[in-house]
Each structure stands twice: as structure tokens, then as C-alpha cells.
Amino acid sequence: EIVLTQSPATLSLSPGERATLSCRASQSVSSYLAWYQQKPGQAPRLLIYDASNRATGIPARFSGSGSGTDFTLTISSLEPEDFAVYYCQQRANWPPFTFGGGTKVEIK
Amino acid sequence: EVQLVESGGGLVQPGGSLRLSCAASGFTFSSYDMHWVRQTTEKGLEWVSAIGTAGDTYYPDSVKGRFTISRENAKNSLYLQMNSLRAGDTAVYYCARDRGGYNPDWYFDLWGRGTLVTVSS
Numbered sequence: 065e066i067v068l069t070q071s072p073a074t075l076s077l078s079p080g081e082r083a084t085l086s087c088r089a090s091q092s093v094s095s096y097l098a099w100y101q102q103k104p105g106q107a108p109r110l111l112i113y114d115a116s117n118r119a120t121g122i123p124a125r126f127s128g129s130g131s132g133t134d135f136t137l138t139i140s141s142l143e144p145e146d147f148a149v150y151y152c153q154q155r156a157n158w159p160p161f162t163f164g165g166g167t168k169v170e171i172k
Numbered sequence: 173e174v175q176l177v178e179s180g181g182g183l184v185q186p187g188g189s190l191r192l193s194c195a196a197s198g199f200t201f202s203s204y205d206m207h208w209v210r211q212t213t214e215k216g217l218e219w220v221s222a223i224g225t226a227g228d229t230y231y232p233d234s235v236k237g238r239f240t241i242s243r244e245n246a247k248n249s250l251y252l253q254m255n256s257l258r259a260g261d262t263a264v265y266y267c268a269r270d271r272g273g274y275n276p277d278w279y280f281d282l283w284g285r286g287t288l289v290t291v292s293s
Contacts, residue, residue, distance in 0.1 A: 096278075098280075106285075107283035107284060107285060108280070119281060151216070153217075158230075159231065161219040163216060163217035
């Protein structure tokens with residue numbers, strides 16, 4: 065089973081700042097990685113798939129990069145609605161599909 | 173409106189059974205692979221099962237032999253039969269759609285609001 069490790073666990077930033085989130089895989093997942101956003105009381109929302117492709121309706125301030133074992137989600141300028149928990153997910157080696165433990169982006 | 177709505181959660185004793193349902197609307201349900209994903213505070217998000225458009229099914233080892241995913245395209249419905257439930261199965265269970273349609277890519281682009289399953293005596 066591929067383990068995904070996200071860092072940091074919590075990121076404290078102000079609106080307008082740049083957020084950089086990391087996801088590291090225990091073995092290569094090629095580019096088969098997605099990012100999700102989850103707000104309290106809501107289901108996760110797909111942001112990025114195949115490491116760098118934005119899902120339908122996702123603003124351009126969200127971007128993904130990386131391949132192999134190291135991936136990054138970047139939010140170029142935080143909007144108030146971006147404060148949430150972010151998860152990565154791999155689909156390279158399954159079953160099972162696995163998720164990271166999450167990074168919480170909170171208001172500083 | 174494109175949506176998924178789960179139902180069937182509740183309190184069940186260890187060793188008991190429960191059947192979850194997911195009603196799909198606003199899209200061609202039969203054209204998509206579908207998944208169940210659960211979430212707990214302790215273990216985070218965990219993929220629980222998948223079913224293809226042809227009815228092929230997939231499970232992680234943690235639920236294999238205890239959970240059964242099924243679909244009824246005529247009713248636009250997805251199901252999860254859960255048997256031999258354990259305390260560790262306590263979670264919010266989400267129904268989720270595969271992004272890829274007839275070409276599944278195993279990412280989840282539409283989620284329901286979830287249904288809570290509590291396994292406790």
C-alpha cells in the first residue's frame with residue numbers, strides 16, 4: 065500500500081499570501097495524484113488531478129506540480145474561502161486508493 | 173441538479189449489518205464507475221469500495237469479505253451492504269463518482285454529503 069505523507073500538518077497564513085502544500089509518496093505514483101479541498105461539514109471537492117490538471121470550475125490560483133514521489137499544491141493568493149483542509153490521493157497502485165493525512169490551512 | 177444523496181446510516185451493534193444507499197441524479201449514472209469513501213477523525217479518508225459500469229467490484233483488504241458494493245442503474249442507485257461490523261468501521265460514509273465516465277480515472281469528482289455509521293454496543 066502506498067502511503068502519502070502531507071506537510072505541514074497546519075499552515076497559518078493571511079489572505080493574499082501564497083500557500084505551498086506538500087505531499088510525499090512512499091513509492092512512485094508517476095503523475096497519478098489528485099488534490100481535494102474540504103471545508104467543515106462538507107464533502108471533499110476535487111481540485112487537481114493527474115498532478116497538475118485543474119478540475120472543472122477550479123480557479124486558476126490553484127496549481128499542482130510534481131511527479132514520482134514529491135508533489136506540491138500551490139494557492140497563489142489565498143482568498144477567504146480557501147481556508148480549509150487539503151488532501152492528496154493516489155491512484156497509481158490499487159487497490160487500495162490512498163489519501164494523505166491532510167494539511168489544514170488556517171487564518172493567521 | 174447533479175448530486176448524490178446517501179442514506180441508511182445509523183447506530184448498529186458490533187457484529188451487526190447495515191445497508192447504505194446512494195441516490196444519484198442529474199447525470200447518466202450508468203456511465204460512471206462509483207465509489208464509497210469513509211472518513212474518521214482518527215484515520216482520515218479511506219477508500220472503501222468501487223464498482224465499474226460492468227459491475228466489476230474492488231475492495232481494500234480492510235473490508236474485503238465483509239462489505240459488498242452493488243448498483244441498480246434502473247434506479248440510479250448505489251448500495252453498500254456492510255456485514256460483521258466493527259467499532260473501527262465507525263465513520264462518515266460518502267458516495268463518490270469517478271471523474272472519468274466510461275474511461276475511469278479513479279479520481280472522485282462528485283461527492284454526497286455523507287451518512288454517519290456508528291458501531292457501538
